[in-house]
Amino acid sequence: MTAYLLALDQGTSSSRSIVFDRIGRIVAMAQRELTQIYPQPGWVEHDPREIWESQLATAREVLAKAAITPKDIHAIGITNQRETTVLWNRKTGEPVHNAIVWQDRRAEPMCAQLREQGLAGTIRDKTGLVIDAYFSGTKLRWLLDNVPGARAAADRGELAFGTVDSWLIWQLTGGKVHVTDVSNASRTMLFNVLTNTWDPELLEALDIPESLMPQVKPSSAHFADVEVASLGRAIPIGGVAGDQQSALFGQACFEAGMAKNTYGTGCFMLMHTGADFQPSENGLLVTSAAQTSVQPQYAMEGSVFVGGAVVQWLRDGLKAIQGSAQVQALAESVPDSGGVMMVPAFTGLGAPYWNADVRGTITGLTRGTTLGHVARAALESIAYQSAALLLAMSRDAVAAGGRPVAELRVDGGASVNDLLMQFQADLLGIPVVRPEVTETTALGAAYLAGLSTGVYSDVSQLSTLWKVERRFLPTWSRAQADEAMARWEHAIRQTIAP
Numbered sequence: 001m002t003a004y005l006l007a008l009d010q011g012t013s014s015s016r017s018i019v020f021d022r023i024g025r026i027v028a029m030a031q032r033e034l035t036q037i038y039p040q041p042g043w044v045e046h047d048p049r050e051i052w053e054s055q056l057a058t059a060r061e062v063l064a065k066a067a068i069t070p071k072d073i074h075a076i077g078i079t080n081q082r083e084t085t086v087l088w089n090r091k092t093g094e095p096v097h098n099a100i101v102w103q104d105r106r107a108e109p110m111c112a113q114l115r116e117q118g119l120a121g122t123i124r125d126k127t128g129l130v131i132d133a134y135f136s137g138t139k140l141r142w143l144l145d146n147v148p149g150a151r152a153a154a155d156r157g158e159l160a161f162g163t164v165d166s167w168l169i170w171q172l173t174g175g176k177v178h179v180t181d182v183s184n185a186s187r188t189m190l191f192n193v194l195t196n197t198w199d200p201e202l203l204e205a206l207d208i209p210e211s212l213m214p215q216v217k218p219s220s221a222h223f224a225d226v227e228v229a230s231l232g233r234a235i236p237i238g239g240v241a242g243d244q245q246s247a248l249f250g251q252a253c254f255e256a257g258m259a260k261n262t263y264g265t266g267c268f269m270l271m272h273t274g275a276d277f278q279p280s281e282n283g284l285l286v287t288s289a290a291q292t293s294v295q296p297q298y299a300m301e302g303s304v305f306v307g308g309a310v311v312q313w314l315r316d317g318l319k320a321i322q323g324s325a326q327v328q329a330l331a332e333s334v335p336d337s338g339g340v341m342m343v344p345a346f347t348g349l350g351a352p353y354w355n356a357d358v359r360g361t362i363t364g365l366t367r368g369t370t371l372g373h374v375a376r377a378a379l380e381s382i383a384y385q386s387a388a389l390l391l392a393m394s395r396d397a398v399a400a401g402g403r404p405v406a407e408l409r410v411d412g413g414a415s416v417n418d419l420l421m422q423f424q425a426d427l428l429g430i431p432v433v434r435p436e437v438t439e440t441t442a443l444g445a446a447y448l449a450g451l452s453t454g455v456y457s458d459v460s461q462l463s464t465l466w467k468v469e470r471r472f473l474p475t476w477s478r479a480q481a482d483e484a485m486a487r488w489e490h491a492i493r494q495t496i497a498p
């Protein structure tokens, strides 16, 4: 059987396409940067046309690079930056506005209103989310309220809403199919993750007509066949998932208690929680995991706003290094951080602290402090923030009758840093495991597509394909780790209430 799988990975900073063979090895990759549009402070937009064109261009390019034809592609999987909101005209296919990107804060006043209306409990219990401008629902409401003519056109049933996956599928099918998957739907604040349906009460609370919404499918399913004009053959789209849930899947975390952390610009930690919906008591989000059937599956999620970005700051802000890869050597020029602690709260602190107003601190400076100590503290801050998330997740898991996380699977640009990974294992007291294929986001989408089209029989087969590149084992005693976490929490208190 021809069994190359093509993953379309539409991320915040770039569109990428990767061809995988049937045992999950990368055959070829193509990538194009995406223009970031900042119309006002706190606003971030993308041009939906550019999203589509750059994605299509990389898909065509990767086939050429892999020296294969569309006939060799068995199925397509799509994974995408989540929450980013597109609204378009069903007849013309034209977007009515730029896409509002997940980082965009413009819908905050609308969120404040929803909080005042006392909707926090309902939203948490139905969607697993906290009320925040991060999610698609209030971005969509903003578009309906602010784009001239949009509300009336929506009321006439002329418009379609979609996250980036829906937008790409609409384009790939020549405007015929309007669909999304549960993992993307769960990031809208309009989707009931218990029933896997759009929620009439939430649609009404946000004044959003249901006619705008895409059909929702499990993440591994037949979504559509692409039109021949786009990729030369009617290739089936067999898998769709939001990028973080897709990475959880690509890391073969299929069971409750299995967790992954992606160390990119920010960090995204997700722990599978199985089929039971359990809101977090520790300020984390609950979200739909990638689902292979109509049966709901959940994950707990927390994010670190400034992860690898702290290394970019060392490079671009402090000019302490010339390239990100140099941070490890600089940090290794000293045996430890010499008591220096950095809390890189450049844009506030996310889970489990949730404080939007604080700003970063560096404490513990002495006359002997060198750039090496600062670099080491910067790297360690990525691990401390991630550890605080994982510890909160483990507390939630134990409270729900489960077990604490036993190992952490890692990926993302900063996971290449061995010093950081070792420090992470030491802090957590569990193995930190880096797989051979760290393109887990794209791999997850390819696996989802392969599962629904018969390349794989079940997820247990995928578990056997997942291979360890390096396992970092903890070297500290529990007392040492607890002491270090106590120093971190002290630094957090100094940051929040100096």
Ligand SMILES: Nc1ncnc2c1ncn2[C@@H]1O[C@H](COP(=O)(O)OP(=O)(O)O)[C@@H](O)[C@H]1O
Residues within 6 Å of the ligand: 011, 013, 263, 264, 265, 266, 307, 308, 309, 310, 311, 312, 324, 325, 326, 327, 328, 412, 413, 414, 415, 416, 417
């Ligand atoms: N050797 C390294 N050590 C630590 N951080 C690194 C290293 N190499 C890259 N990074 C960081 O990884 C991030 C890029 O990772 P990537 O997964 O490509 O991010 P994103 O998907 O968010 O764009 C950057 O913030 C960069 O500073």
Ligand SMILES: O=P(O)(O)OC[C@H](O)CO
Residues within 6 Å of the ligand: 010, 011, 012, 013, 080, 081, 082, 083, 102, 242, 243, 244, 264
């Ligand atoms: O495109 P990324 O990797 O920055 O991921 C964005 C996340 O999906 C936002 O929730």
